[in-house]
Ligand SMILES: Nc1ncnc2c1ncn2[C@@H]1O[C@H](COP(=O)(O)OP(=O)(O)OP(=O)(O)O)[C@@H](O)[C@H]1O
């Protein structure tokens with residue numbers, strides 16, 4: 001791939017983050033097995049808000065606890081799983097296997113704090129970089145794989 005495809009949008013409030021989550025969920029394949037989406041950004045930048053809103057958009061109606069301590073929170077849908085993963089406490093790539101990383105390929109992996117394992121970018125589809133802007137947030141969507149770039153292109157950001 002050449003230069004990775006990147007698109008930026010401003011998220012004025014939490015509802016705007018929810019809107020982006022809905023668009024991402026809509027643009028994903030119906031059964032997004034094997035997809036990896038990285039949610040990167042400093043403390044409080046809205047990673048969990050985006051992950052929670054994506055799970056809701058995909059049809060999950062229960063709670064979405066933080067995976068900070070459990071590392072992985074699984075969500076079962078009829079034909080696939082979503083794994084909400086938090087690598088904040090991970091220091092070494094070996095620990096990825098400890099949390100069963102490769103066994104999670106039957107689902108969509110939503111990964112917070114992916115910068116803990118820089119090599120993850122090589123196996124991920126999309127990087128979402130969140131940052132502060134005024135009282136809102138800004139999101140940069142970067143396609144890392146071919147299909148990830150197509151997804152970034154397909155997402156409606158109006
Ligand atoms: N687009 C937005 N505009 C303004 N506030 C937002 C936006 N998105 C999320 N927030 C708020 O930011 C706060 C932190 O959000 P969140 O917990 O999702 O961040 P995080 O990146 O997961 O943080 P951590 O690194 O601690 O896990 C929450 O109060 C949330 O409501």
Ligand SMILES: [Mg+2]
Nearest residue numbers: 047048049112
């Ligand atoms: Mg979080």
